[in-house]
Amino acid sequence: MHRGSLSPTAILGGLKITFAQFMGSFGGRNTVTVQYPLRKKRMQERFRGLHRLERHTEGPYKGLEKCIGCALCAAACPAEVITVVAAENTDDERYSPGERYAKVYDMDMLRCIFCGMCTEACPTEAIVMKHDYELADDSRRLPNKFIYHKEDLLDRPFHW
Amino acid sequence: MAKHEIEWVNIEVDGVPLRVRKDRYLLWSLREAYYDVPHFCAHKWLDPPFAGCRMCMVQIETGGKMWPKLQTSCSTLPSEGMKVYLKTEPVVQARKEELEFHLLNHPLECPVCDKGGECMLQDQSMDHGVSAGRYIEEKRIRPDAILNDYMRMNYKRCFHCKRCVHYGENIDGANLMKFVKRGAETRIESYPEPGEAPRFSGNLIDICPVGAITARSYRFMGRPWEQELRHSVGSFDSVGANIWLCSRLGEMARVIPHDNDQVEFGLIDDVTRFAYECVNDPRLLSRATLRSQGGSEQVSQGRGESEAGRRLAAVLGEHGPDSIGVLAGSGLNSEEYLALAKWCGSVLGSGYYHFGESLFAGAAPSAAALSSFVHEHPGIDEIVNASTVLSLGCDLFEEAPALGLRVDIAARRKKLKLLSARSHRSDADRFATLFVNYGYHNLLRLVRGLSNALSGAGECPEEFKPLAEQLRSIGDDCAVVYGQEVWQNAAPAELIEALSALRSAIAAANGGKPVWLSPVFPGVNSAGALLLGNLSAFGVSAGSELKPAAGGLKTLLEAAASGKLRALVIFDYDILSTYPDRALVRKALDSVGLVVYCGPFENPTSEAAHIQLPLGSFAQREGTVVSMEWRVQKREAAVLEIAAADVAEVLNGLTTAMQGAAVADTMQGLYLELCERLPQYPREAFVDFPYEGRRMKPQLAEAAPAQRSELPAEFKGSADFPLVLVPKRFLYNDRAEIRCSPVFDQVAKPFHAFMNPQDMKVYNLAAGDQVELQDDKGSSTLPIQSASWVRPGSVVINDYCIAAPVNVLAGFDPVRVRPRKAQPAKAGEAALASSGGAE
Numbered sequence: 001m002h003r004g005s006l007s008p009t010a011i012l013g014g015l016k017i018t019f020a021q022f023m024g025s026f027g028g029r030n031t032v033t034v035q036y037p038l039r040k041k042r043m044q045e046r047f048r049g050l051h052r053l054e055r056h057t058e059g060p061y062k063g064l065e066k067c068i069g070c071a072l073c074a075a076a077c078p079a080e081v082i083t084v085v086a087a088e089n090t091d092d093e094r095y096s097p098g099e100r101y102a103k104v105y106d107m108d109m110l111r112c113i114f115c116g117m118c119t120e121a122c123p124t125e126a127i128v129m130k131h132d133y134e135l136a137d138d139s140r141r142l143p144n145k146f147i148y149h150k151e152d153l154l155d156r157p158f159h160w
Numbered sequence: 161m162a163k164h165e166i167e168w169v170n171i172e173v174d175g176v177p178l179r180v181r182k183d184r185y186l187l188w189s190l191r192e193a194y195y196d197v198p199h200f201c202a203h204k205w206l207d208p209p210f211a212g213c214r215m216c217m218v219q220i221e222t223g224g225k226m227w228p229k230l231q232t233s234c235s236t237l238p239s240e241g242m243k244v245y246l247k248t249e250p251v252v253q254a255r256k257e258e259l260e261f262h263l264l265n266h267p268l269e270c271p272v273c274d275k276g277g278e279c280m281l282q283d284q285s286m287d288h289g290v291s292a293g294r295y296i297e298e299k300r301i302r303p304d305a306i307l308n309d310y311m312r313m314n315y316k317r318c319f320h321c322k323r324c325v326h327y328g329e330n331i332d333g334a335n336l337m338k339f340v341k342r343g344a345e346t347r348i349e350s351y352p353e354p355g356e357a358p359r360f361s362g363n364l365i366d367i368c369p370v371g372a373i374t375a376r377s378y379r380f381m382g383r384p385w386e387q388e389l390r391h392s393v394g395s396f397d398s399v400g401a402n403i404w405l406c407s408r409l410g411e412m413a414r415v416i417p418h419d420n421d422q423v424e425f426g427l428i429d430d431v432t433r434f435a436y437e438c439v440n441d442p443r444l445l446s447r448a449t450l451r452s453q454g455g456s457e458q459v460s461q462g463r464g465e466s467e468a469g470r471r472l473a474a475v476l477g478e479h480g481p482d483s484i485g486v487l488a489g490s491g492l493n494s495e496e497y498l499a500l501a502k503w504c505g506s507v508l509g510s511g512y513y514h515f516g517e518s519l520f521a522g523a524a525p526s527a528a529a530l531s532s533f534v535h536e537h538p539g540i541d542e543i544v545n546a547s548t549v550l551s552l553g554c555d556l557f558e559e560a561p562a563l564g565l566r567v568d569i570a571a572r573r574k575k576l577k578l579l580s581a582r583s584h585r586s587d588a589d590r591f592a593t594l595f596v597n598y599g600y601h602n603l604l605r606l607v608r609g610l611s612n613a614l615s616g617a618g619e620c621p622e623e624f625k626p627l628a629e630q631l632r633s634i635g636d637d638c639a640v641v642y643g644q645e646v647w648q649n650a651a652p653a654e655l656i657e658a659l660s661a662l663r664s665a666i667a668a669a670n671g672g673k674p675v676w677l678s679p680v681f682p683g684v685n686s687a688g689a690l691l692l693g694n695l696s697a698f699g700v701s702a703g704s705e706l707k708p709a710a711g712g713l714k715t716l717l718e719a720a721a722s723g724k725l726r727a728l729v730i731f732d733y734d735i736l737s738t739y740p741d742r743a744l745v746r747k748a749l750d751s752v753g754l755v756v757y758c759g760p761f762e763n764p765t766s767e768a769a770h771i772q773l774p775l776g777s778f779a780q781r782e783g784t785v786v787s788m789e790w791r792v793q794k795r796e797a798a799v800l801e802i803a804a805a806d807v808a809e810v811l812n813g814l815t816t817a818m819q820g821a822a823v824a825d826t827m828q829g830l831y832l833e834l835c836e837r838l839p840q841y842p843r844e845a846f847v848d849f850p851y852e853g854r855r856m857k858p859q860l861a862e863a864a865p866a867q868r869s870e871l872p873a874e875f876k877g878s879a880d881f882p883l884v885l886v887p888k889r890f891l892y893n894d895r896a897e898i899r900c901s902p903v904f905d906q907v908a909k910p911f912h913a914f915m916n917p918q919d920m921k922v923y924n925l926a927a928g929d930q931v932e933l934q935d936d937k938g939s940s941t942l943p944i945q946s947a948s949w950v951r952p953g954s955v956v957i958n959d960y961c962i963a964a965p966v967n968v969l970a971g972f973d974p975v976r977v978r979p980r981k982a983q984p985a986k987a988g989e990a991a992l993a994s995s996g997g998a999e
């Protein structure tokens with residue numbers, strides 16, 4: 001410990017780490033960056049990325065939407081991202097198991113702070129957050145490409 | 161007065177002293193003091209309490225001794241020195257267990273339930289319940305059902321609080337809901353009355369604490385917290401019921417009462433509650449229409465306004481001042497009337513304007529009548545708390561439903577003595593101590609007869625004497641309520657004077673006890689129209705901008721019919737269908753060269769106009785209105801996507817087209833100006849107008865009523881025309897808001913002629929027959945229904961029915977008709993013709 005004075009040894013010691021990291025980035029085992037966008041990093045399990053609306057994958061309701069249009073996600077959302085308009089299922093036109101489904105499900109992704117409250121509020125685990133994080137797009141004018149509609153969110157291809 | 165004195169007692173709540181009313185059940189006093197006492201079955205409307213849910217249990221100690229069992233606070237009256245415990249172990253435990261029991265069969269479907277977010281069971285489970293259920297048996301399930309035209313029933317959500325049953329038994333009397341079976345098999349059943357239009361059924365939605373009874377039109381419209389609420393006033397009668405206009409995503413979602421205990425007490429009628437649908441309907445006009453011989457053309461509002469302005473300017477240029485007449489219905493706001501009055505004075509230079517319906521048979525209001533309106537009227541509170549209510553010539557259930565129901569409840573509970581006199585019976589008399597049935601158009605005879613009997617001078621027909629006897633003992637005070645039969649009388653001014661005299665006579669016969677006289681006006685802002693349409697009568701100097709009105713509605717129409725007026729501008733007033741003298745209106749509309757109609761919906765009058773401009777509906781224009789008790793309240797505009805013009809904006813557009821420039825008035829500016837000109841108009845912050853409103857008293861010299869005692873001859877059917885025609889105002893009529901709200905499409909509306917079964921037999925008619933009613937002026941054909949509430953010798957028809965307008969027959973003068981069964985072939989033709997027309 002050299003208190004109050006500059007020691008050449010200490011400086012060299014520090015630079016050694018810098019140099020080692022620098023060299024390591026050319027493929028050594030210490031690499032922390034990836035060749036984005038050629039390669040993509042796998043996110044942590046609990047990473048909160050872009051949302052997706054799920055369907056039932058098994059059981060009697062297989063193929064139906066999980067969302068029941070309850071708008072609890074919209075209520076939980078602190079950033080007022082979500083707009084839900086509910087409507088009634090009929091026997092001919094059935095979207096979800098019960099009587100109610102979301103006719104409109106819009107998310108304004110520019111507002112989203114990715115807090116995950118919506119997924120926590122959802123009673124049916126219909127809205128989930130996947131690991132995608134590439135949200136850039138090229139139009140805020142109409143049609144605003146940052147407003148994701150139900151069609152965009154349902155069956156959305158996702159990475160993990 | 162003794163009866164209004166409040167007795168207080170001192171109690172202790174969890175060791176904290178509290179002063180409470182002696183005559184109120186503990187629950188309400190505690191809740192008023194912000195103690196959270198859970199409850200389900202108790203409701204402020206329901207008295208006596210049912211005490212069935214056992215949620216409101218408290219521990220009570222008196223005289224140092226704890227009561228052995230928990231008590232239901234909703235049915236326990238306080239006594240001096242009583243100690244109440246809300247947080248002790250047994251109370252908390254009892255609530256938990258009770259709640260678990262209530263939830264046994266309740267489905268866990270809050271996310272899809274329309275009540276979610278404003279549900280008592282939800283709230284109280286959060287506050288007092290346990291988080292997990294122990295019930296593993298199967299829950300009771302039963303498919304949903306349609307309750308009536310407005311509501312659906314979700315049986316499985318019902319947890320048997322019995323509020324709805326009590327509402328039927330103790331409040332509206334329709335008994336829509338009943339319990340069947342007992343014990344574990346108890347279940348709620350609904351018994352809708354087929355063929356009857358419900359009147360107060362919508363209140364069940366509010367009274368059901370859970371989502372068992374929900375509105376069909378509000379189904380899945382959105383969560384309560386997602387809605388934008390705006391305060392408004394029930395716009396279809398003059399009670400001034402406080403409501404919230406709830407909208408979501410730019411559309412109306414629902415209307416709920418705003419619970420003003422001084423006015424409607426949370427009880428609103430079904431038309432007020434459900435007629436909001438017209439605001440979402442495509443029939444709400446957004447474009448102007450130009451009509452000419454060649455056909456009609458839809459143009460933008462701006463184009464329509466400039467066209468109208470241009471043609472009005474041409475009329476004005478050619479014929480000078482006093483060549484254009486202005487008419488407005490009673491649905492406008494006071495500010496809009498002021499804007500109109502100013503426009504008439506400063507732009508048109510015309511004294512030919514009239515606001516509101518014709519209250520005085522087309523004449524200008526008499527000084528005595530105005531004085532009676534201003535000086536003798538009670539508040540709604542005073543009416544429902546009076547010892548005696550005398551309802552004369554008005555069916556409160558149809559004309560002022562919220563007030564009618566409150567009076568009905570008080571009469572049912574024997575808190576007031578209801579005396580009623582009308583030309584026909586009605587549900588509103590079901591708890592009347594005495595009902596007097598007189599022939600239509602004989603109201604003046606009745607009123608004078610009563611005064612004579614009370615003062616002991618002059619004659620009184622025998623059949624009215626029992627009523628006079630009743631009026632000798634009115635208790636502490638008496639409110640005389642009158643309505644439609646006065647407005648439709650041939651001489652309303654004389655009648656109102658006679659009523660004033662009757663008021664003095666009742667007071668004199670009871671040693672000077674307070675007696676009030678309350679007119680039930682036909683429209684939401686009839687009182688405002690009266691005020692603003694007759695500013696000079698209320699002592700407002702005309703100045704350069706305001707011109708005094710040139711006379712009543714009749715003067716105006718006659719001037720138009722005689723060719724003196726060259727143009728008519730009409731604001732939201734279907735005068736062709738509702739003014740008793742249809743021929744005169746027809747002639748007036750045909751004689752003037754230009755009719756501009758400005759209103760939210762189409763109607764027969766607007767179809768006769770050359771230019772039709774759109775206007776915001778009742779939910780889209782903000783401003784203040786004056787109710788029948790001179791309560792000034794504000795109607796805010798609902799938050800909607802479609803923009804709508806108010807009258808000031810339309811006038812602005814017209815004036816700009818006429819003169820090249822206009823003063824753009826805002827509602828707020830107009831309100832301030834109104835307060836300026838009329839100092840009695842309550843001055844508040846316009847943006848933040850107090851919800852409950854402020855009562856006002858316009859300044860007016862008191863006029864003494866003329867005392868006259870001679871009785872007019874009785875009016876009866878004649879040999880040629882044996883039946884007296886009674887045009888009756890019904891809650892369900894052809895007003896645009898009802899016509900254009902799909903929710904009312906299936907409701908059984910009273911567009912029949914109603915006749916006493918006795919008469920039906922005489923004329924050999926069967927229910928459902930088409931009957932032709934003839935008088936010396938014309939005839940009208942409509943289906944007939946037998947109704948025992950109709951007085952023999954008369955026939956009742958809806959006074960606002962577009963398909964069979966009563967004013968084809970009626971005038972202000974009494975009308976007699978001759979019924980004739982229409983030829984079946986003719987009826988078939990008519991049906992064909994009308995269906996062809998609809999296509």
Ligand code: SF4
Pocket residue numbers: 076077078079080081082107111112113114115116117118119
């Ligand atoms: S992640 Fe958060 S901000 Fe984004 S939609 Fe969900 S609740 Fe709203």
Ligand code: SF4
Pocket residue numbers: 066067068069070071072073074084102121122123124125126127
């Ligand atoms: S995503 Fe979930 S919380 Fe949102 S509306 Fe659908 S079911 Fe309700």
Ligand code: SF4
Pocket residue numbers: 317318319320321322323324325337348367368369370372373
């Ligand atoms: S329907 Fe509603 S108000 Fe009626 S008993 Fe059931 S829960 Fe109570």
Ligand code: FES
Pocket residue numbers: 198199200201202210211212213214215216217232233234235
């Ligand atoms: S509220 Fe008292 S028993 Fe139901």
